[in-house]
Amino acid sequence: MEIGQVIKKIRTNKNITQQSLANAIGMTRPYIARIESGKNSISSDKLTEILDYCNVSYNEFFYMKNDYKKESKMNDYNKVIKLYYEKNMEGISKIKDEAKRKYEENNDIFLRHLYILCHCMENDLDVNKIDKEYTQEITDYLLSIDDWCYYELVVLNNFLFLFSPAPALLMSKNLLKYAEKYKELNSDTKVLSYLLFNLLELSIKNNDFESAKTLLNATKTYTKKNTEFFELTLSLFYEGMLNIVDDFIMEGIEKCNKSLDIFRTLSNEYFYTKLKEDLDQLLKKKLSAKK
Template identity: 45%
Template sequence: MEIGTLIQRIRKGKSLTQQQVANAMMITRPYLAKIENNHHQISSEKLTYILDYCNVNYDEFFFMKNDFKISDKNRAYTDVIEMYMNGDFDGIQKLKEDAHKKYVDTNDIYYRHLVILCECIELKFDTEKIPDAYRIELTEYLMGINEWSYYELVLFNNFLYLFPPKTTMLLSENLVERALKYRDLRSDYEAVSMMLFNLMNISIKIKNRQKTDVFIDVAKKLYNGQNRFFEQTMIKYYTGLRMILDKKEEGIGLSRQALEVFKLLDHHDLYTFYEGRLHQLLKEME
């Protein structure tokens, strides 16, 4: 759907006249009519203003622009995960071939990363089988981005356990900076929270107390005082694991308090998974 056509659709959907919107944007009605008829391009500034005036956010706008479907790129990531869960490796192979062709045709780095993801999935993320060249390529890309967008968050999360721990800790600095700067952007919450907890797990495993403290502090700044019950429970759990490194019995007690919450809420899978991580840490410290 063309932008002007969509603007007209949004305006009419909000029961607004061209004159009302034109007045709010401080432009003439004929000028707005040309935009809606796709005879005049709209600047990003004016587009932002009109969406704000009509109380429509950018995610909604681009979803509507794509005929109420998620973008092909977002769908590709969803598809490859579903294929993996269903054991459809023929589908993954075809998706990889299509992504490679699109990368050759467009030089869009997204498709190159999709190819690598497909191959890593085919190799079941076996770090001994995955070529070192992939780790180097992904590391150089992530290190070369001065300010991460949501795409880099997702990319880092997809390959989190592919990198050596020291590289992961180094790359996490961009994640921390992004998490704090964009703390009010709700769309980041799910991706950031899971990465923070995975990073806590890695930093505790390699006994990097300083990094663990940083990740816990960032999580507290993001989720304390909010109705984010799962995240707050996870913060308590990982705070306990961190304490085990220095105050074993106190840490065990705090982590088990968090585990009891999962048990009381009948989250048996979560209880079993995180109880296993606690048991593994204690075994490593024997």
């Protein structure tokens, strides 16, 4: 839908007349009518005023504008990932060629990243086969952005498999800045928590325990709602892991086992097995260090 159409839909759904809306935001009724019909444009300030008056968030507005679908660009990323798991390399190749063609037309960095993701999928996510220039390009892009937005989270999420521990943990600084700045914004919870936990696991496996503690604190702050049961359970597990690192071994094992019991009760075999292996490896390390 066009912006004017969405404004009209919101207004009529809220039983607000054009005149009432015009009075509320200091415009004339005919001007509101021309905006709704697409004959006049609207400034971002006035759009904000309209949404505030109608009690509608920007997220809702753009969701409606995109015909009640998630933003179409992000859908393209998801489409490629889905095709990869379906082993549909022909479909990935078509998207790759189309992304290249469109990128050459309008220089949209999203299309460049989509092209690189397709290249990675075509090479079965094998870092030894993926063009090193592409890995460097993604790294340079993420490190060049000081204040990340949701898009940068998605890029890191999609390309995390490319990075060795050092650059990945360096990027976690921007991730933490984002988590702090946008902690009241709920729409990015899943992708952000996924990245936080993956980087937390990476830092522990690479003995970077200071980074791990910082990431754990950020994770606990971001997932403080009791409804985020899965994230809280993972946080408890990694809190136990760091207790073990700090030689509070029995306390740490108790927390880890409590988390593992929850995953087993929920029949989440993947996480139970994976985390149990991580715990066993850490305990072996501690035992070896004491010999």
